[in-house]
Amino acid sequence: MRIGELAAKAGVSVRALRYYEEQGLLAAERSAGGTRHYPDTAVDQVWMIQQFYSAGLASRSIRAILPHLGSDGVTPEVLALLQEERERVDLMLVNLADVRDRLDTGIAVAAKAVGSGKRCPAETRTCGDS
Incomplete structure (x- = not known):
């Protein structure tokens, strides 16, 4: 899905999504024209990022934690x-x-x-x- 669609589904601004991407919290594939495309799982990931921010976690902590949630590695x-x-x-x-x-x-x-x-x-x- 494109960035605007993700923003609408997740209830956040496009600017917030770009910030999450800059912080290494969210990844998008780029088309040849540079358009961001996110997987369907990105909505849940954005909600989780928002919850972590609401709980006061710093970007660096979220970045370190996200890949390991639900993982035994x-x-x-x-x-x-x-x-x-x-x-x-x-x-x-x-x-x-x-x-x-x-x-x-x-x-x-x-x-x-x-x-x-x-x-x-x-x-x-x-x-x-x-």
Whole structure:
């Protein structure tokens, strides 16, 4: 498929796909005219790249990990990188859960205040008013 079609199917910009290619994360075959052509599997690969970026992985880590996912041909260095990134993601999950809990507390307090008509601290309007 061409780059525009991949962008549409994967829900990313053409610019993002070119960046992934520059970073060595995505490969395309080129026609004689220089047009990029991607395999059908590229959609899933782009989604995986996006997930890794969302989790905070660097391009170099993604580049090292991608070829080894689902493969038994892993070096000790790649295994160490996989474990390191897993530990980092686990810590992020703990931190996100803490943020969620703080938001839940804030929501509970705010909902109670809105229901009672109580004034927000340091404000002159009623909690929940715009």
